Amino acid sequence: MEALAQAGSGHPGGSLSSADIVATLFFDVLELDANDPQWKDRDRFVLAKGHAAPILYAALASRGFFPREELSTLRKLGSRLQGHPDMLKTPGVEASTGSLGQGLSIAVGLALGARMDDAEWGVYALLGDGELQEGQVWEAAMAAAHYRLSNLVAIVDNNGLQIDGPIVEVMSPEPLADKWRAFGWSVFEVDGHDIEQLHATLVEAQKAEGPAVIIARTVKGRGVGFMEGECSWHGTAPSEDQCRLAVEELRGGLL
């Protein structure tokens, strides 16, 4: 949040809705080595909703991929922390993303590659629900089921909002679960802010035959009262005062 305020631009809403999902992945699920970001047996995480880069950077910094102080350089000229993830600049970022609809295809390619090598590592992709309006997501969904990619888990951050309004009003991708099921995926639905449930479901999803998707019901701007459920906070950074309030509230939520 502080990094976003200092950057003066960015995407707080979708970063907060993904926060618990990303935290669960990075602290309970993904096998990574911060000292060796290219460790060949690491799990691969693709942030398909690349605009949630701040939450990915926060997780990577917390896991020691780079110093936490560097978060304040977010979006600034010369920073390793680009507005959207850049795998060539940021240690721990697996794929350059930001253009919606492409991350799941990347994950499918990674999963195919892993399977060719009989590799043990898993592939995880975090998608936005507005992102599901991109036709390419469904090309990739079709391919993942066609190739029966059991080493692939997708998570949809279903916060229900996109830039121009509620997803069901802009261009409804519902019924989400039925669509994924029809495309041949195992579908799990969870409260995307319940860390225990998320963890248990991720473990379950890993065991599924073929690709699995977790539809995580979330709240955009989660944890910050004045941001929750407001699409205006999709791509607007908080002012200094708003940031102070937000951080106080988020800290309070941790007590």
Place this chain on the structure above:
Amino acid sequence: MSGLVEATRDAYGRALVQLGAEREDVVVLDADLSGSTRTAKFAEKYPDRFFNAGVAEQNLMNMAAGLALAGKIPFASTFAVFATGRAWEQIRNTIAYPRLPVKIVATHAGLTVGEDGASHQALEDIALMRAIPGMTVIVPADGDEAEAAIRSAVEIDGPVYVRLGRSKTQPITGGGFQRGRGTTLSNGEDVAIVACGIMVSAALEAADYLRERGASCRVINMSTIKPLDEDLLVRAARGCGAVVTAEEHNVIGGLGGAVAELLSAVHPVPVVRVGVDDVFGQSGDPEGLLQYYGLKYTDLASACWRAMEMKG
């Protein structure tokens, strides 16, 4: 035209099978056109390393990116209009920006697609690929050069676009390929034709025609359009004082654009660009189309006279 041997796409199919035997990390992807692009030969031989995306070119390119991230050297093929048009942004953001070693080998480029008509005749693909930072752009002139270019593409660290054709070509290069190096196929001092793809053989014909009429014409096969062989071009501009470019592509943004951009900045001489004059193609037989759109050797010869007249 006599002496036609094989299309550049045929050489691609052959080269892929060889590479498949030599390198475990080579994988091939196609989008339901494997018979036409000739990737089917690889698919038959190495089914575990071949992935058909179906009619889904965007997913094709990004699955290739994912496979590259997993340590593979992916070749992704479909028709040029779909590879570079439909999936341009996938190539830009997810292949080129992270500098992934995906080899985009597109067939059925240019007018000589023939009867399928304008929807399938890519005349903008060189421009589209050339505008992407870090992209190597290769247009082989015959089967031998195509084979060498494909083998070379595997060694190039980063994304590569190779433009191949449907129609048979005349063997004129004798094989061999070096990224970023053009080759002089015929010496001359009055005018230089800088050509790529099927237009190289037309350029040689034009040079013969001009020679019979008292003009000496240099012919350069510029099979790498990016990075451009700047030294060779500047030498041609200095030595001949006039340049004609020839490509089976829109005159905007392709080889002609690249040559004009360079020479205007470094060694200005008259540059006449021969190509499709900013219009769409249409159905027809390949020879008839080349004639209709002004891509025959006689058109090149006329352009050469114009360029020579413009010399000071």
